[in-house]
Amino acid sequence: MTDHLTSIQTGLRSELRQLVRSQLHLLLEQGNLEGAKALLVPVKPVDIAEVIEGLPESMQVIAFRLLSKAEAIEVYEHLEPTTQQALLQKFKHQEVLDIVDKMSPDDRARLFDELPAKIVRRLLPQLSPHERQATAILLGYEEATAGRIMTPEYISLKETLTVAQTLERIRNLANASEVIYYLYVTDTSRHLAGIVSLRDLVISSPDTALGDIMTRDVICVHTDTDQEEVARMIQRYDLLAVPVVDREQRLVGIVTVDDVIDILQQEATEDIYALGGVQSDGDNYFQINLVTVVRKRVVWLLVLLFTNTVTGSIIKSQEDVIAKMAILTAFIPLLTGTGGNVGAQSSTVVIRGLNTDQIKDLGSGKVIFREGMAGILLGLILGGLAMIWAYLILKTHFLVAFSVGISLVGIAFLASVAGSFLPFLFRSVGLDPALMSAPFITTVVDVLGVFIYFTIARTILGL
Template sequence: MTENLTSIQTGLRSELRQLVRSQLKLLLEQGNLEGAKSLLIPVLPVDIAEAIEGLPESMQVIAFRLLSKAEAIEVYEHLDTTVQQALIQQFKQQEVLDIVDKMSPDDRVRLFDELPAKIVRRLLSQLSSGERQSTALLLGYEEGTAGRIMTPEYISLKENLTLAETLKRIRSLANASEVVYYLYVTDASRQLTGIVSLRDLVICEPETTLGEIMTRDVVCVHTDTDEVEVARMIQRYDLLALPVVDREQRLVGVVTVDDILDILQQEATKDIYAIGGLQSDGDNYFQTDLITVVRKRVLWLLVLLLTNTVTGTIIKTQTGIIEKMAILTAFIPLLTGTGGNVGAQSSTVVIRGLNTDEIRTIGSAKIIFREGLAGILLGVILGALAAFWAYFLLHANIAVAISVGISLIGIALLAAVAGSTLPFLFQSLGLDPALMSAPFITTAVDVLGVLIYFTIARMILNL
């Protein structure tokens, strides 16, 4: 019952978002700005951002200016970076400063990473003193690290405070902090000594001190920890936020789960694109200009074109056996296509395992051996079906059918081993396994698969 209700609510919200998008565009086309403004009043900021992203670029600025200043800042943080950049180019200078100065430091840094350096320097110099300092702090850390994605807006307390005093302090600092569900306890040197959850604060007696209830075994990361590792730790320990410390164990910031969700989505997008032979930085593919799209897609297509040329050359060297048994060529696409699919399956599970650390404790040798056995079993099943198909449906002689079946076993084994080995190899070389594996698996299966096929056929047919 609950699941059905949730499904219905999700469907209704999706329909509402689509209605807002279509109605907003219609009202703006009619020049009915008051109607458009009224339409957006009850809509959540994240849904407004999605509606604005769906508008033509000329309407995006108009729609954004219909929002109040407070709402505009929140909506802006939810917009895709390409839309943020486009809007900044069209805003007046004071409008830009009003929005950027009120953004949370980590969201502001994420925007600055996408803007030209000249614009960043100008905006940074015009920020208020406190915001400029916090932004400069984050920009000082290397991209892709915990220091770069953390927020310096958090609440730190001393362990001698009572819970009553703590609640009073939280009320006074809550608006200046992005995280209130975890409270961080530090000593006189700002070193992180413990953590208290908001739940503990509520259920314990007001006279209790933080030192009595805080957890001293704190899970934390350093400023130079890779952002993907930060995401894994938040996922592993089911945290809403993760404290970040410097080399002296001083608390300098907090990474929140909403930022981690964005990172996980970007990483998943990069891996999916890479498996398809696309170079990506995790950006929105459909909002990228056509020239950039072609540039990202053409590289591996050229590699595969070269691979097919090599395969064609190998087939040309087998003209003797082909002239005597021309039907052999009919099975080349079947063998290489099946092998490519087997290799893609193996590489996909290994790459996913590498990204999620599922296979760290198993070891590469066991994984490759397991995939090799899977390749043999798949080859036996598919090879038997292919031999049956060749003999009974294509009326090939029994020797050709056997050649196809045995070749498919060898090609499936080759593809499974290549698909599971190459991701480990490229990771050890410091290369992206997802991006590099696909074209090399295709090369191995196409080139070596054809050689395996004709070698086996020559042996069985005595040609």
């Protein structure tokens, strides 16, 4: 029931955004800026961002300038990087500074990662000293690490403070912190000593010292921890934020759950694109220009084109077999297509298992063996059905049908082993398993599959 209500609410919000977008577009066309401004007042910033992204480029900057300064900053943080860059190019210099200087440090660092280096070099020195220092620190860490995605906006306390003193401090610093549900206790050298939840504070006596109620066994990550590992940790322990410490265990920032959701979505999108042989740099695929789209897709298509020429060469080398039994060629698409599907299934479950650590305890050997056995069973089922279909429906010679069935068992086994082995191989040498596996599985199945088929056919038919 809850899922159904959530689905209905999501659908209604989507329809509302489409309605606002169409009305905003009409009002801007008519030049009714007051009406457009009034239309956006009750709309949430994240929805305004999506509405603006759906407008023509010429209208995006007009719609953005209708927002108040505080709302404009929040909306800007929700925009796609391509839209952010497009707006910056149309803003006046002071407008750019006003927006960028007020952004959260982690969002600003993410924006600077997307902007051309010459623009970043021009903007960074003109930020306020505090924001410039915070941004420079984040940009000093490697990309896709906890240090790069963290925010330095958190509340740090000493364990000698009482609950009453802490609550007063929270009131004074709440606006300067991104999260107040967790409070971090540090010593005089900023070493992370413990953590206190807002709930613990509320239910504790005002005179109680933080040292008496804080949790000393703190889950934390280091600045060089990979962002995917940070996301998995927050997901595993159901945290709203995780503290980030440097090599000396000094608290330097926190990673919040909203950033983790963005990371998980980005990583999942990249993996899905990679499984289709499309290179992704985290951009919105449908907002990049056509030339870039072609460049991202052409590499592996060329690899597959080369694969097909190799497969064609193998088929050509079997001209004497084909001349005697031309019907054999009719089953090549069935065998290679089925093998490719089996291999894709194996690689998909293994890649997903690698990303979620579900197969960490099994080891590569057990996983490959398990998938190999699954391939044999699948091959027996599919091969049996293919043999019956070829013999009874197509009225093919029994030995030809038998060759197809036996070949399908071998190809399914080969595809399963390749689909489970290749992700481990590519990961061990530092390559992306998702991006590399799909085209190589196709290569293995097409080339070796056709070779296996004709070898078996030669043997069984005595050609």
